[in-house]
Amino acid sequence: MATVLPASTAEAIAKAAVLIEALPWLQRYHGAIAVVKFGGNAMVSPELTRAFAEDMVFLRHAGLKPVVVHGGGPQISARLTELGIASEFRGGYRVTTPEAMTVVREVLRGEVNAELVDSINEHGDFAIGLSGEDSSLFTGRKRGAVVDGETVDLGLVGDVVAVDPHAVHAAIEAGLIPVISSIAPDGDTPGQVLNVNADAAASALAVALKADKFLILTDVAGLYSDWPNRDSLVSVISADELRELLPSLESGMIPKMTACLEAVDGGVFNAAIIDGRLEHSILLEVFTRQGIGTQIVANETNSNPSIEDES
Numbered sequence: 001m002a003t004v005l006p007a008s009t010a011e012a013i014a015k016a017a018v019l020i021e022a023l024p025w026l027q028r029y030h031g032a033i034a035v036v037k038f039g040g041n042a043m044v045s046p047e048l049t050r051a052f053a054e055d056m057v058f059l060r061h062a063g064l065k066p067v068v069v070h071g072g073g074p075q076i077s078a079r080l081t082e083l084g085i086a087s088e089f090r091g092g093y094r095v096t097t098p099e100a101m102t103v104v105r106e107v108l109r110g111e112v113n114a115e116l117v118d119s120i121n122e123h124g125d126f127a128i129g130l131s132g133e134d135s136s137l138f139t140g141r142k143r144g145a146v147v148d149g150e151t152v153d154l155g156l157v158g159d160v161v162a163v164d165p166h167a168v169h170a171a172i173e174a175g176l177i178p179v180i181s182s183i184a185p186d187g188d189t190p191g192q193v194l195n196v197n198a199d200a201a202a203s204a205l206a207v208a209l210k211a212d213k214f215l216i217l218t219d220v221a222g223l224y225s226d227w228p229n230r231d232s233l234v235s236v237i238s239a240d241e242l243r244e245l246l247p248s249l250e251s252g253m254i255p256k257m258t259a260c261l262e263a264v265d266g267g268v269f270n271a272a273i274i275d276g277r278l279e280h281s282i283l284l285e286v287f288t289r290q291g292i293g294t295q296i297v298a299n300e301t302n303s304n305p306s307i308e309d310e311s
């Protein structure tokens with residue numbers, strides 16, 4: 001005779017099944033460095049920031065070593081508007097005057113970084129705030145952009161051309177979660193700092209740390225191969241397939257997909273872009289069979305890098 005379980009017991013068994021489903025991933029990622037890029041758009045909601053902080057602390061307790069690189073585009077724009085400082089984007093980058101750079105630095109370091117550190121530290125003393133200016137973490141070089149075939153001067157905007165990750169390693173070894181602002185000292189002009197796109201800064205750091213995972217949170221479900229056709233969501237794409245698709249992408253996705261490609265080309269095992277509007281999307285991506293968002297994998301791994309595929 002079949003036993004009929006009380007509803008509460010069936011519910012408890014289902015919860016246990018969810019926990020046990022995470023076991024292979026807990027084993028696979030034990031001690032792994034996961035670089036997570038948190039965008040300013042996700043931070044406009046206190047609930048999402050709170051859930052993000054919980055996820056970082058969860059990863060840390062689950063045996064991973066999370067490292068956060070954050071943006072703050074909307075927060076910078078809001079402050080510039082308040083101060084009456086004009087700001088425009090060209091080719092996906094903010095044209096940054098010296099006056100705007102002072103604001104970018106203040107907002108990223110003093111506001112966004114501090115808020116993220118505080119949110120994580122509500123769960124214990126885990127987070128430590130850093131910027132690319134600290135301990136020679138990033139070295140930047142000015143860059144321009146090509147818009148409609150013409151090179152545009154972006155002002156104090158740069159790429160990260162060198163990373164010295166010793167301070168980040170020291171923080172990780174101390175059991176801390178580094179939270180890093182995307183600002184870089186200009187390697188060519190001492191005393192000058194550059195505004196770096198946060199996706200690019202996160203990718204450079206993931207490569208330098210030899211991270212196993214690189215996650216970018218954004219405000220869509222993932223990469224669409226035929227944007228804005230909602231039926232074209234890509235769940236897995238190889239580095240070469242992405243290289244081919246990249247020239248056809250529109251502005252918002254270009255820095256993100258370039259960052260993912262550079263990470264995978266640089267040796268990061270698995271990069272993914274996931275929906276930061278979904279609370280706890282990071283936990284779904286890291287610990288569940290379905291995964292979510294779009295995974296970018298090295299060419300030899302032409303499928304979802306699940307536990308089975310690695311054996």
Ligand SMILES: Nc1ncnc2c1ncn2[C@@H]1O[C@H](COP(=O)(O)OP(=O)(O)O)[C@@H](O)[C@H]1O
Binds near residue numbers: 226227
């Ligand atoms: N192929 C594509 N797939 C998904 N999103 C795309 C694509 N092309 C352009 N986008 C746009 O890119 C946006 C994400 O970039 P962005 O707004 O810079 O994000 P964030 O604020 O998270 O850094 C999406 O909201 C979408 O409007």
Ligand SMILES: CC(=O)N[C@@H](CCC(=O)OP(=O)(O)O)C(=O)O
Binds near residue numbers: 158199
């Ligand atoms: C050069 C450049 O454009 N820098 C970005 C840095 C912040 C960023 O990248 O923030 P999100 O990740 O929230 O977009 C900016 O000034 O907005």
